[in-house]
Amino acid sequence: MKVPIISVKKIVAKYGENTVLKDVTVDIFPNEITVILGGSGCGKTTFIKNILQLYKPFSGSIKIFGEETVGLFPEEFNKILEKIGMLFQNGALLNSVNIFDNVSIPLEQHTVLPAEIIEKIIKVKLNLVNLGHVINLFPSELSGGMKKRAALARAIALDPEILFCDEPSAGLDPITSENLDNLILKLKEQLNMTIIIVTHELASIHRIANRIIFLDEGEVLFQGTLAEAKNCGIQEVEHFFEVGKFGD
Amino acid sequence: MKIIEKTLILQGEINKFTVPNLLNRWEKYTSQKLEYIDLEKVISIDSAGVAFLDVIQLKNQDSFRKLLNIPINISQTIKTFSSLEITVEAIKRERSGFIENIGNSFFKYKEAIVDISYLTTEVIFWSFVGIFNRKGQRKDSVIQQSILIGMEAIGIIGSLSLIFGLIMALQSAALLRQFGTEVFLADMIAVLMVREMGPILTAILVAGRSGSAIASEIATMKVTEEIDALKIMAIDPIRYVVVPKFNAITLCMPLLVTLSMIIGISGGLLISIFYLDLSIVTFVTRVLEVLTFSNILIALLKGVVFAWAIVIIGTYFGFKVEGGAEGVGKATTASVVASIFAVIVLDAIFSLEYLGG
Ligand SMILES: Nc1ncnc2c1ncn2[C@@H]1O[C@H](COP(=O)(O)OP(=O)(O)OP(=O)(O)O)[C@@H](O)[C@H]1O
Ligand SMILES: [Mg+2]
Numbered sequence: 001m002k003v004p005i006i007s008v009k010k011i012v013a014k015y016g017e018n019t020v021l022k023d024v025t026v027d028i029f030p031n032e033i034t035v036i037l038g039g040s041g042c043g044k045t046t047f048i049k050n051i052l053q054l055y056k057p058f059s060g061s062i063k064i065f066g067e068e069t070v071g072l073f074p075e076e077f078n079k080i081l082e083k084i085g086m087l088f089q090n091g092a093l094l095n096s097v098n099i100f101d102n103v104s105i106p107l108e109q110h111t112v113l114p115a116e117i118i119e120k121i122i123k124v125k126l127n128l129v130n131l132g133h134v135i136n137l138f139p140s141e142l143s144g145g146m147k148k149r150a151a152l153a154r155a156i157a158l159d160p161e162i163l164f165c166d167e168p169s170a171g172l173d174p175i176t177s178e179n180l181d182n183l184i185l186k187l188k189e190q191l192n193m194t195i196i197i198v199t200h201e202l203a204s205i206h207r208i209a210n211r212i213i214f215l216d217e218g219e220v221l222f223q224g225t226l227a228e229a230k231n232c233g234i235q236e237v238e239h240f241f242e243v244g245k246f247g248d
Numbered sequence: 249m250k251i252i253e254k255t256l257i258l259q260g261e262i263n264k265f266t267v268p269n270l271l272n273r274w275e276k277y278t279s280q281k282l283e284y285i286d287l288e289k290v291i292s293i294d295s296a297g298v299a300f301l302d303v304i305q306l307k308n309q310d311s312f313r314k315l316l317n318i319p320i321n322i323s324q325t326i327k328t329f330s331s332l333e334i335t336v337e338a339i340k341r342e343r344s345g346f347i348e349n350i351g352n353s354f355f356k357y358k359e360a361i362v363d364i365s366y367l368t369t370e371v372i373f374w375s376f377v378g379i380f381n382r383k384g385q386r387k388d389s390v391i392q393q394s395i396l397i398g399m400e401a402i403g404i405i406g407s408l409s410l411i412f413g414l415i416m417a418l419q420s421a422a423l424l425r426q427f428g429t430e431v432f433l434a435d436m437i438a439v440l441m442v443r444e445m446g447p448i449l450t451a452i453l454v455a456g457r458s459g460s461a462i463a464s465e466i467a468t469m470k471v472t473e474e475i476d477a478l479k480i481m482a483i484d485p486i487r488y489v490v491v492p493k494f495n496a497i498t499l500c501m502p503l504l505v506t507l508s509m510i511i512g513i514s515g516g517l518l519i520s521i522f523y524l525d526l527s528i529v530t531f532v533t534r535v536l537e538v539l540t541f542s543n544i545l546i547a548l549l550k551g552v553v554f555a556w557a558i559v560i561i562g563t564y565f566g567f568k569v570e571g572g573a574e575g576v577g578k579a580t581t582a583s584v585v586a587s588i589f590a591v592i593v594l595d596a597i598f599s600l601e602y603l604g605g
Contacts, residue, residue, distance in 0.1 A: 095572030100339050112268045113296055119339065120299035120331045127334045136340045140571045158264065159294040190325040191294060 003066075005030040005162065005194050006051060011060030013046050013218075020046045021057070022218040033188055033195045033208045038215035039246040044198045045089055047215065048164050052086060053077055064162075082110050085160035089167050089198075091151035093139040099126065099150050100135045106157045125153040128183055130176070145172045149180070156187060163187065165197045169204055181207045202244035214240075249273060255316070256282050256304065259289035262297030270300060281311040288317035298329040305332065360564070367486070367567075368560050374487040375494050389492035390499070397458045397493070398500030402507065405453050409508040412445055413437060413515020421523055430524040434534035437516030442539055442547050443602070446509035448595055451554035454501070455587040459558040462493055463583035466566025467576040475567075490563050497555040505551035509544075550598050554591045561587040 004027035013021035020043040028034050036044050049055040051062055053069065062069050064080050072080075085106075093102050103122045107113060113121075126132050129149035139147055152168060165184075169177040181204050187193045199205060205212075205226070212229040214222040214237050222229060222237045230241050240246060249270060250257050256277075262270070285301060305312050318326065417437055424430050466489060469475050478485045513535060520526040565583035569575045 096574045111264045111296070113264060114268065114271060116303055117267060117271070117296055117299045120302055121295050121329075123334060124295060124299070124329050124331045127331075128328070132334060138571065140575075159296070186324075186328050190328055 085155035091147040264296035393496035413512035417516040417519035441512035462562035467569035501555035
């Protein structure tokens with residue numbers, strides 16, 4: 001039995017009176033790609049934000065690397081965050097600095113690497129997302145999909161142990177999207193990353209997913225391996241894998 | 249790490265934590281030319297480690313042959329993260345020179361003046377058309393904007409005018425008393441408040457409150473693509489967003505200026521009653537005597553012209569916004585600074601009129 005790298009128990013998340021996550025309990029295992037599925041507005045982004053304490057859960061327990069993180073002091077939690085990368089749903093690049101500087105932020109903040117090494121790392125990471133040519137541009141000069149990819153380069157700048165990606169391939173063409181999947185597989189295999197991805201692309205899920213977490217109206221409808229998901233007997237889940245859509 | 253016969257032998261973990269130290273130690277050997285790097289004893293590597301290998305290879309470019317004994321588990325990693333075969337543009341850290349900046353800003357000003365004149369004609373045109381044809385404007389927007397620009401500014405403009413009236417009266421009262429000419433306090437406050445302080449005080453506050461709000465609203469709409477959305481729906485953004493504000497401010501400004509003048513003069517009245525022992529009747533008679541109808545008319549006209557400048561400048565900077573959210577802040581600041589500057593320059597132009605009299 002594998003030991004989970006992230007273990008979420010009974011979390012409840014609310015925005016005011018609106019309960020978004022009701023009693024969510026899931027495990028995420030090391031060196032696996034876990035895909036989080038669910039209809040728009042079901043709480044996927046909120047779930048990730050809870051784990052990363054960008055939005056604190058109302059109640060429940062979240063263990064990362066075996067350590068309870070709910071109630072941890074920010075300075076202590078920052079040590080955990082240094083081993084985590086996150087690609088935000090809207091990219092969230094800093095608009096006031098160029099792409100190169102955006103990717104350099106985590107490297108300069110969390111390492112003492114010399115400038116020549118940092119420069120090499122940034123060039124490689126941008127090249128891996130096919131953005132070697134926009135190094136000097138500003139985020140406002142990029143297309144939506146390019147921003148997403150630049151944000152991914154920033155998320156993997158430090159070779160994090162755990163990488164969260166909120167809809168990385170939304171807005172990308174099938175070929176770029178496939179390249180991105182290949183990159184994600186490489187990150188998993190060559191750097192032993194644990195990757196948690198929100199995506200709805202059926203093709204992409206088949207290429208990369210080891211494990212599936214299916215959320216529905218704030219509850220976990222299913223969690224297990226990809227193979228199990230396809231024959232789990234839960235109508236909504238099987239339906240999704242047949243047609244690639246939620247609901248009817 | 250050690251060097252044996254032109255071979256650098258590495259071991260253990262080569263990653264973002266060990267690389268700074270490795271690089272430091274390697275600097276000591278830089279006199280020796282390397283031909284090989286032996287990786288047999290390397291357990292793991294990350295992208296910082298691969299960058300380190302690249303740096304060493306580049307520094308020994310003339311002599312370097314190849315990496316030796318690459319363990320299978322890291323060979324793919326080296327391939328993925330090596331920068332040796334990629335060509336990307338050089339990194340630019342752009343900082344234009346001082347002279348260049350002056351040149352650029354000259355062209356910018358020229359451009360800005362053309363843009364602003366164009367904008368002014370467009371706003372005035374649509375606001376005139378709007379009197380007859382209300383299509384293409386937000387419903388009820390003039391009333392709503394008037395409340396925002398006018399009603400909500402009454403408190404601050406009123407209280408500041410009162411404080412200003414009191415300050416000016418106090419400063420002059422002592423002086424006038426020395427010469428036994430206390431009675432002229434009324435003339436002085438009335439003329440100052442009506443000709444200068446009323447319009448300019450109001451305009452500066454309106455620039456700070458409403459000019460900035462106009463600039464930031466338009467800039468935000470531009471950044472979040474709302475302006476584009478309006479255009480797609482075939483709605484002229486100037487007519488839809490700006491004209492209601494323009495009309496509202498044209499309506500409110502004379503009222504606000506009047507308010508400021510009356511309250512400022514009342515400040516003077518308070519001082520002359522309680523400090524100079526003048527009677528209300530004397531004060532009011534003198535005020536009414538000294539003020540002419542044209543004084544007041546010019547003051548109100550001034551107010552309207554200032555207000556127009558504020559709206560136009562706010563709109564101009566709003567539409568000029570560049571970049572994302574941080575551009576909104578810059579546009580807002582720029583619009584406030586520029587509109588206060590414009591108000592004071594316009595005021596100076598108006599004062600020329602008093603030279604004759
Ligand atoms: N900052 C917020 N304040 C209040 N409610 C919020 C906030 N963010 C999200 N919500 C609500 O929480 C619910 C879940 O939102 P969330 O962003 O987690 O959904 P999601 O599954 O990521 O959707 P999508 O696939 O569209 O990104 C939604 O009903 C949304 O209205
Ligand atoms: Mg989301």
